[in-house]
Amino acid sequence: MNQTILELYQEHFGEAAQGVQALPLSGSDRKYYRLSSPNGQALGVENPAEEENLAFVSFTQSFLDLALPVPKLLGQSLPQNCYLIEDLGPNTLLQSLEEARKNGEGHFPDRFYNYYKNALIALLDMQLEGHKKIDYSLAYPKADFDKQSMQWDCQSFKYWYLLPAKIPFDAEALEQDFEHLVDFLAQAPANYFMFRDFQARNIMIKNERPYFIDYQGGRRGPLQYDLVSLLFQAKAQLSNKDRQRLLQAYFQALKAREPHWDRQEFERYYLGFVLLRSLQVLGAYGFKGHYQKKGHFLASIPFALENIRWLLEQDLLPLPELNRLLKALIRQPKEQLPKPKEQALRLHISSFSYKRGLPEDPTGGHGAGFIFDCRFIHNPGRYAPYKKKTGLDEEVKLFLVEDGEIEQFLAQIFPIIERAIQKYLDRGHSDLGVHFGCTGGQHRSVYSAERLQQFLQSRFGPELDLRLQHRERPHWPK
Incomplete structure (x- = not known):
């Protein structure tokens, strides 16, 4: 542990930490430590990615100036690649939802509809008001979610999911479909803050309120991408009915603040981003499951394919080769889907x-x-x-x-x-x-x-x- 974290804690709380707990690592190289004393509790963070640290600290300061629900920044030492933030507790929105289901509260209890709705309203504040204060020159790794970023998501699906699935495809026709999809999505209004990874696991619930974490990859982009990321998170398994209720709540709040939006136009781009995000998710699951050997990611693939199944029933763009391949994927027998080993x-x-x-x-x-x-x-x-x-x-x-x-x-x-x-x-x-x-x-x-x-x-x-x-x-x- 970087000793500077202990110094930041003592400087903020006026006494040395008496308890230090290293938290489980996630998918990144960031390390988190829970520090405590009678004067208070905080999280110490160390991360070797200097640009990412700079983006997080800058974004956090901007969001706090607007009273947006993010952790307070208690101390920082960017030369030492560490900082100290408010401890929002252990409960993510996803963990809380899974626990409620285990306890027999139902698939999507009313209180979780309210959690999701409140999170989406707070997201809208971040997208509209946060955008005005963000210094996008510090965005990491890119300032804009542009055509190149979208193509990366498409190629991730091709190389890390489609090829391991061993389904034959016409490479030239598929690339044409990718290009058509990206050209269409690049027309969506994109002068907003885009969280990039807005999922229930990046939303903390504290005192019945949602708080956001892990937004250091944010950039300028379209509204729909973050909305889609939350509503179509494979592991959360929201029903189509609940998605529609939340989409309606979000769009009503958006329309009240930006009256020029047309519902039909908004949803055309919304469906397009459902497709793009689904491709990105399958590519990520394939990469982490096949290449990084993290088999538990493969266990979420059936849920992601259910999202694809629903999507193919909608009025999509004419993307003949891509649509053919997606239909082939959802027709695969379950025993042919990539899955983790049965015995750990x-x-x-x-x-x-x-x-x-x-x-x-x-x-x-x-x-x-x-x-x-x-x-x-x-x-x-x-x-x-x-x-x-x-x-x-x-x-x-x-x-x-x-x-x-x-x-x-x-x-x-x-x-x-x-x-x-x-x-x-x-x-x-x-x-x-x-x-x-x-x-x-x-x-x-x-x-x-x-x-x-x-x-x-x-x-x-x-x-x-x-x-x-x-x-x-x-x-x-x-």
Whole structure:
């Protein structure tokens, strides 16, 4: 962890952080840490992408000036590639919706219609008012969602989804259809702020209000793209009826502020962006599933194809080759669709004490793996305040993070473990072990095992059956 984050926290809250929790990694290289003390809680962010940091900080300041629902910026050190922001809590709109469904509240309870509607009204504020304050010269990687950006989405679908699906196509005819689609969409009014990744997982719910995160990829673009991104998010599985209700609410709010909009014209571009976004999503799922070996993305493909099925029933542009291919994709038998492996790789993680010997292979000799020696790392157990604590306690975590040595160690070994896991998944192996040892199996090894579990949960999701054991737990001081 970048020590500057701790300095930013102390500068803002007037005291040192007493708790530090590394949050699970997402699809980017950004790292998040939840810091806390009696004076307050915040998120520390470190990100090696300097241009992305600059865009986020600049956009955030502009949005806060307009009282838009984004996290407060509590501190920044762009030369050190880190900043401190308000902690909006753990509840994303998508997680909350999935939890409500599990609890039997129904597919789309009324309170979630209100969450979505309020999020769309706040989005409209960002698109219209935020656009006037944004410095687009800082937009990363591009200032405009232009024809080139749209072509990238089309090509992503072709190379990362269509080709692996092994459906024959006329390359020249398909490129002509892509060009016609892009030419049409490029005519849509585009003098607005475009979030680019406006999905329910990037909307936090705090005190019953929506807040937006991860808008650092924003740029100038059309209104419809963000609307489509939320309403047609494959994993959220909104019904056509609920989409129409939300579309109606959004358009009414837009019409009240920009009366020149025609509903029929708006929806023609809306359907076109449903198609473009669907191609982009399938390409992204194919890339992450086939190339990055993150099989849980493949599990969302059937939901994305249901969006395509609905779209083909609408009045689309004359795109003969593309429409033919999309019809072929939705006619594929389910057993032919790319899907994650049925059985996850069992990943055995443990902490142990060298005094009590090396860990046994829980598979009875069939699981290979790694043993990492943490004894060279500065040991908090040498000091009286930590002798009865463990690597699960915030005080010990903070000691190790502030010291910095253990995070450098983990940053070197995580890529090694990640490569091994990818090979094991490719070859269909069933078990792999990763074990961390230290003197007492209480501080450094425990912290390392917990951090690895967080890292692997975010990187591989349901592809791994993670099994964590702290072997010396029965011997820890009471």
